[in-house]
Amino acid sequence: DTAVSQxxxxxxxxxxxxxxxxxxxxxxxxxxxxxxxxxxxxxKIMFSYNNKELIINETVPNRFSPKSPDKAxxxxxxxxxxxxxxxxxxxxxxxxxxxxxxxxxxxxxxxxVL
Amino acid sequence: xQQLNQxxxxxxxxxxxxxxxxxxxxxxFNTWLWYKQEPGEGPVLLIALYKAGELTSNGRxxxxxxxxxxxxxxxxxxxxxxxxxxxFCAGRRVQGAQKLVFGQGTRLTINP
Numbered sequence: 096d097t098a099v100s101q102x103x104x105x106x107x108x109x110x111x112x113x114x115x116x117x118x119x120x121x122x123x124x125x126x127x128x129x130x131x132x133x134x135x136x137x138x139k140i141m142f143s144y145n146n147k148e149l150i151i152n153e154t155v156p157n158r159f160s161p162k163s164p165d166k167a168x169x170x171x172x173x174x175x176x177x178x179x180x181x182x183x184x185x186x187x188x189x190x191x192x193x194x195x196x197x198x199x200x201x202x203x204x205x206x207x208v209l
Numbered sequence: 210x211q212q213l214n215q216x217x218x219x220x221x222x223x224x225x226x227x228x229x230x231x232x233x234x235x236x237x238f239n240t241w242l243w244y245k246q247e248p249g250e251g252p253v254l255l256i257a258l259y260k261a262g263e264l265t266s267n268g269r270x271x272x273x274x275x276x277x278x279x280x281x282x283x284x285x286x287x288x289x290x291x292x293x294x295x296x297f298c299a300g301r302r303v304q305g306a307q308k309l310v311f312g313q314g315t316r317l318t319i320n321p
Contacts, residue, residue: 099251136295138252138311151308185251197242198309200251 098122099201101186107207108176115172116204118186126150127169128187128198129161138185144169145191173206181208212236215298215312223320228285230315232298240301241274241281242309247294255296256283278303285317293319 099120108114120127128151129141143151144163158174173180186201215232222228232241240259244252256267258274258281265272271284281300285292298312 136246136314136316138297138299140308143308153308187251197254197257199254200244202249203251 099186099188099199101184101201101204103204104202105205105207107209109209110176110178112176113172113174114176114206115170116184116186116206117168117170118201119168120186120188120199120201121167122188122190122199124188124199125166125191126189127163127166128189129169129171130185130187130200132183132185132203134182142169142171176206176208178208181206212302212310213298213300213312215315217315218313219316219318221318221320222288224288224290226288228288228292228317229282230296230298231280231282232300232312233280234300235279237278237303238281238300239278239303241272242299243270243272243281243283244297244299245294246297246314252297288317288319290319290321293317 102117126145128143130138132138141155142161146166147163160172163169183203183205185203187198189198213232213234242257243255245255246252256265256272261274261278262276263274269286274281295314295316297314299309
């Protein structure tokens, strides 16, 4: 069984479109994260939710809006996509955000904006 | 900005050789994690370190949490072709937000 899953795996879209990436974890974890990995493979955190509550919100354009309908799901919606949004986006989860930093990552969603 | 310096950025070695990479910071960290990422996949946790001086092994991998709490290293002994990938260190700072900061990664290439 996949622990952290993301859909879609690949996403190719035009500039200006709105798109969503979905993430689900079946580990029973309380905390979920979204990371962006650029072309140089640098991983940077974007958001984190603990039990559906936003706890980390890095300096991310407000075109990016995370939504957590329950603690097993954290979706990422992106409005008005720009060329610079092209990257691989990883979802991750951990048992909680205070004491256990063992984050488990999904397989990633490669977003290409044309 | 980036707060972890990971080196080397890339390594080209022969199968069977030992590998060593490290991560340093100007800030104190209270957790160090080492991940491996293979092409088209997400990072996979290899070793987690929670105490200064801690030395932990996972098969042929050994990692240590530096005494100063500002560095960590990862060693791989007797490398094999499946060790190829990008290795990332990550840490959580004592002060600041409850988030992981990642190093730039070390890309390991192995010649058979």
